[in-house]
Amino acid sequence: MEKRVVFKSAWLPYALVAPQIAITVIFFFWPAIEAVYYAFLVQDPFGLSSHFVWFQNFTELFASPEYLDSFKTTAVFSVLVAALGMSIALLLAAMADRVIRGSLAYKTMLIWPYAVAPAIAGVLWAFMFSPSIGIVTYYLLKLGLNWNWVINGNQAMLLVVMAAAYKQVSYNFLFFLAGLQSIPRSMIEAAAIDGASPVRRFWTIIFPLISPTTFFLLVVNIVYAFFDTFGVIDATTQGGPAAATEILVYKVYYDGVKAADLGGSSAQSVILMFIVIALTVVQFRFVERKVQY
Amino acid sequence: MAEIVLDGVTKSFGKTEVIHPVQATIADGEFVVIVGPSGCGKSTLLRIIAGLETATAGEIRIAGKRVNEVEPKDRNIAMVFQNYALYPHMTVYGNMAYGLKIRKLSRADIEQRVQRAAKILELGPYLQRKPRELSGGQRQRVAMGRAIVREPAAFLFDEPLSNLDAKLRVQMRLEIQKLHRELRTTSVYVTHDQVEAMTLADRMFVINAGTIEQAGAPIEVYDDPATLFVAGFIGSPSMNFLPGRREADGVEVGGGMKVPLPEALRASAPQSLTVGVRPEHLELGGTEGLPFRLNVETIEALGADSLLHTNFHGTPLVARVDGHAAPAAGETLTFTVLPRHLYFFDTASGKRLRAGR
Numbered sequence: 107m108e109k110r111v112v113f114k115s116a117w118l119p120y121a122l123v124a125p126q127i128a129i130t131v132i133f134f135f136w137p138a139i140e141a142v143y144y145a146f147l148v149q150d151p152f153g154l155s156s157h158f159v160w161f162q163n164f165t166e167l168f169a170s171p172e173y174l175d176s177f178k179t180t181a182v183f184s185v186l187v188a189a190l191g192m193s194i195a196l197l198l199a200a201m202a203d204r205v206i207r208g209s210l211a212y213k214t215m216l217i218w219p220y221a222v223a224p225a226i227a228g229v230l231w232a233f234m235f236s237p238s239i240g241i242v243t244y245y246l247l248k249l250g251l252n253w254n255w256v257i258n259g260n261q262a263m264l265l266v267v268m269a270a271a272y273k274q275v276s277y278n279f280l281f282f283l284a285g286l287q288s289i290p291r292s293m294i295e296a297a298a299i300d301g302a303s304p305v306r307r308f309w310t311i312i313f314p315l316i317s318p319t320t321f322f323l324l325v326v327n328i329v330y331a332f333f334d335t336f337g338v339i340d341a342t343t344q345g346g347p348a349a350a351t352e353i354l355v356y357k358v359y360y361d362g363v364k365a366a367d368l369g370g371s372s373a374q375s376v377i378l379m380f381i382v383i384a385l386t387v388v389q390f391r392f393v394e395r396k397v398q399y
Numbered sequence: 400m401a402e403i404v405l406d407g408v409t410k411s412f413g414k415t416e417v418i419h420p421v422q423a424t425i426a427d428g429e430f431v432v433i434v435g436p437s438g439c440g441k442s443t444l445l446r447i448i449a450g451l452e453t454a455t456a457g458e459i460r461i462a463g464k465r466v467n468e469v470e471p472k473d474r475n476i477a478m479v480f481q482n483y484a485l486y487p488h489m490t491v492y493g494n495m496a497y498g499l500k501i502r503k504l505s506r507a508d509i510e511q512r513v514q515r516a517a518k519i520l521e522l523g524p525y526l527q528r529k530p531r532e533l534s535g536g537q538r539q540r541v542a543m544g545r546a547i548v549r550e551p552a553a554f555l556f557d558e559p560l561s562n563l564d565a566k567l568r569v570q571m572r573l574e575i576q577k578l579h580r581e582l583r584t585t586s587v588y589v590t591h592d593q594v595e596a597m598t599l600a601d602r603m604f605v606i607n608a609g610t611i612e613q614a615g616a617p618i619e620v621y622d623d624p625a626t627l628f629v630a631g632f633i634g635s636p637s638m639n640f641l642p643g644r645r646e647a648d649g650v651e652v653g654g655g656m657k658v659p660l661p662e663a664l665r666a667s668a669p670q671s672l673t674v675g676v677r678p679e680h681l682e683l684g685g686t687e688g689l690p691f692r693l694n695v696e697t698i699e700a701l702g703a704d705s706l707l708h709t710n711f712h713g714t715p716l717v718a719r720v721d722g723h724a725a726p727a728a729g730e731t732l733t734f735t736v737l738p739r740h741l742y743f744f745d746t747a748s749g750k751r752l753r754a755g756r
């Protein structure tokens with residue numbers, strides 16, 4: 107069915123989309139183009155002069171061990187965030203799918219964390235796990251565990267992973283629950299009559315059937331971990347200790363704003379742009395395709 | 400092979416009781432069809448037998464053993480679902496082998512059973528296909544194959560043919576019949592389609608609003624319905640009903656027409672009666688029996704037969720006549736009915752008046 111709205115006036119449709127286009131151009135395209143431009147420049151420390159250096163910023167980046175380390179940190183971080191966020195969400199969704207009474211209350215509560223801003227989620231976790239005043243730290247100490255992410259890189263990583271995944275659990279939960287509920291009940295019953303235990307049913311029937319959802323969420327979660335977790339990191343570890351939690355987006359900010367290396371920072375953001383584009387292509391090529399069993 | 404007994408089984412969802420106490424026995428090797436209108440509780444009853452729902456009260460016994468607390472997988476039953484419930488990510492072979500693998504049969508055993516089922520159901524060429532690459536009828540067969548390979552004590556079917564087109568439905572019905580003749584496995588088959596019930600059943604349970612109104616061989620139920628509901632539900636087109644009033648030794652059915660009430664029924668007959676007559680018992684141009692003057696309003700020509708839709712003092716009556724002897728619409732004709740072809744029901748209770756009962 108044709109659902110197109112036809113405007114009588116020639117300029118009205120353009121006027122209606124103009125604000126959106128303006129926002130996109132001013133806040134997305136312009137900075138992106140600027141970043142590409144700056145990526146080819148070297149600026150003096152006071153920002154008074156700059157000159158064109160071709161790919162020097164990029165070659166320096168790939169020669170820099172810190173940058174390559176940051177890549178590795180990001181990879182570890184995003185894999186852990188995606189894995190933790192998705193497995194907890196799947197577990198919760200599988201349980202919520204079985205609940206009949208009061209399911210709405212569970213669902214509503216499980217969705218709330220998604221409404222929390224990343225920075226606030228970060229602060230929340232930083233407080234709970236604070237080495238000096240954190241409530242969790244207190245109990246961990248009672249258990250004989252020495253918790254101090256301010257000096258322990260692995261613990262710092264664990265903290266930011268938990269804080270970042272916490273927020274994403276809600277989102278993943280919604281998709282997993284929808285995926286689970288789209289599986290016909292009779293199929294599960296058929297498997298039960300065929301003799302499959304609940305665990306076996308999950309791995310042989312349910313999990314394969316929600317694999318398109320799982321793949322979609324994997325891409326979304328990796329994109330999230332790569333790009334949307336700046337607030338979490340900034341509110342907790344700020345990349346520390348000793349760059350143990352310095353993921354790529356945080357390094358862009360740190361090098362550009364704190365270390366004032368505008369050219370290097372821009373080159374990094376250009377690389378990130380390419381990663382986003384690549385992930386988007388993956389998402390469109392594989393996720394948007396019709397479900398294939 | 401096993402006998403299935405439902406002993407006072409009831410089911411409530413919350414406060415509503417959807418299955419009223421059911422007392423029934425399905426003999427070993429018997430093909431029982433549970434038939435009734437949509438929402439009457441057929442599926443619920445079948446699912447109680449399968450163990451997918453728990454009975455609120457009463458006992459279910461399979462092969463003499465109480466199974467109320469037994470998991471579906473341990474009841475030794477197989478079920479065919481209306482939507483087939485095939486595993487979409489597995490091949491036809493995988494679908495049939497799934498339950499056998501779980502039961503840890505040897506590879507050779509599985510192969511042999513699947514091949515045998517595939518042969519019976521003519522699925523051989525499709526074993527490596529996925530369900531989405533099959534037609535509706537083929538999927539239906541895979542669902543049956545999945546049940547057959549298990550070699551269960553009983554088959555449970557929940558409206559297995561209602562997603563097929565009319566022609567395929569007839570074909571699959573015949574195949575299910577053939578299959579049952581070969582395997583002789585106790586079968587419980589749920590349907591809302593009385594034609595399926597008539598053609599498939601050794602015995603049928605006609606169920607209405609959670610109660611079995613009558614159980615018996617199809618032709619017994621057809622000839623000797625116990626209630627108004629059963630009389631109207633079994634048979635197509637349905638039995639005609641005339642509202643009647645008791646008058647001495649007869650029943651007034653409208654327009655001053657009086658039909659005789661058999662002597663055996665007179666003692667128990669109430670004031671308000673319903674008189675039933677099947678469409679094929681309204682004979683056009685007959686000489687014997689009670690004459691009904693009927694105006695033919697519309698004609699449904701089916702070929703061999705024609706259905707005449709007529710009117711008798713405001714009550715619609717359908718008559719089934721020879722397709723070649725059909726009159727034109729608008730004619731008023733005399734039809735005759737033999738008194739022994741009249742059914743009498745108590746309008747208030749819906750019960751049939753039967754001699755000696």
Ligand SMILES: Nc1ncnc2c1ncn2[C@@H]1O[C@H](COP(=O)(O)OP(=O)(O)O)[C@@H](O)[C@H]1O
Nearest residue numbers: 412413417435436437438439440441442443444
């Ligand atoms: N899980 C359930 N919860 C509440 N009511 C149900 C449930 N399943 C079935 N019912 C009700 O029980 C009655 C019988 O349902 P069902 O056995 O599916 O009917 P049928 O198969 O004869 O069409 C219906 O009124 C239906 O609404």
Ligand SMILES: [Mg+2]
Nearest residue numbers: 441442443558
């Ligand atoms: Mg049903």
